[in-house]
Amino acid sequence: MPRDTNQKYWDPQLETQSRAEWDALKLGLLKDHLKHAYDNSPYYRSSFDAAGVKPEDLKTLADLQRFPTIDKKILRERQEAKPLLGDLAAVPERDVVYVSASSGSTGVPTVSPFTQQDFDDWIDYEARQFWSSGLRPEDRYAHSLNFSLFIGGPCVLGAQKLGALSIHAGTVPSERLLAILRQFQATAIWTTPSYAWYLGETAQKEGIDPKKDLAVKRIFVAGEPGGSIPETRARIEALWGAEVYDYYGLSDIFGSCAGMCEEKDGLHWAEDHILVEVLDPETGEAVAPGERGEMVLTTLKKRARPLIRFRTGDIVSFTDEPCACGRTSQRLLGVHGRRDDMLIVRGVNIFPSDVEAIVRKDHDFSGEYRLVIERIDHLDRLTIEVERAAGFQGTADALADRLAHRVKAITGVGAHIAVLDPDTLPRATHKAKRVEDRRSQVWTA
């Protein structure tokens, strides 16, 4: 530090190393991390003992499959049993300098603790990730995520570490945020995809052209699948005249665990910090590279509270092919939905993101949508509510037929289409509620 602005990589040796070097690095870190968890966390000691495994049983990365998994429910239960940090924690509280808490919609938020080293590792990773997305010390970066206990808040320090002028905007009303973007002529922001869209539309309604009156050239998004749906990204990019980069974060690990480089071909994973398994959610077996499965994560360095085989509930796909940018880390190709967001309509799996991609490709629709599922005469009925675009002149029936045909062709699900007038669906300002399941009893996969 400071790095040369023309330097392509934040950490050239690490980011371009061979697949064998990545695996060797991860194996070494994992051996140490399992031992740290077993020696210092009462929970891991008892769960490893109960499963009949010891840290030294791990000789290869594949041996991790012998260790037990954990999930959000276990985090919550162990936290309630041993407040504040729970007995997955592997350091005394005096070594903890920062906590975030998840915004979980059910029950008490779970607390994620960091030592100073954990925190510094995270921020260094954020800086590396921002660098890969083209952020440079010359940029003015407006961070418009929540700071209140939210794991996304401190990511702004990654931009600051990189050397960008960092504006701690937070979540403020849209008019205020637009005023900040205008006054500071911010060149980059971070928000959710639905909010990026809403903010751009709000600007236009107030007579501000985001492309001319504002200076935003890079928009980082996270929190919803939209940033990895090319059609959604393209429409936000057109609205702002900016590049959109999708990021993926997890409240229990880092504010971002992966992000898009300038190639925007999947999200580079923080592979030196977090080991990924992609498993069939039913059998627990690893799926083939590129196939969809549940993402299961193991921290490799985070000492305050190691996560060993944490089932995220996110249905994802990954590749370990090198990227055109020259970086060799694994890439997250998409978060296709939540295991518990996956809808089963007459026995067919469908994710809201599948519908989103179809709706947003067709510019006779506004792009807003909602899925309503009911059970009528013992049969599931999916209705997709969409809005016609403001300038659309044709008939609603023709639009509905076209969309129903495409949804059937791509997802295999027959859907009723309700074409509504522009601006009738509720606009989401943060995480969009896209699904209304009115069935009294929902089949589970």
Ligand SMILES: [Zn+2]
């Ligand atoms: Zn890349």
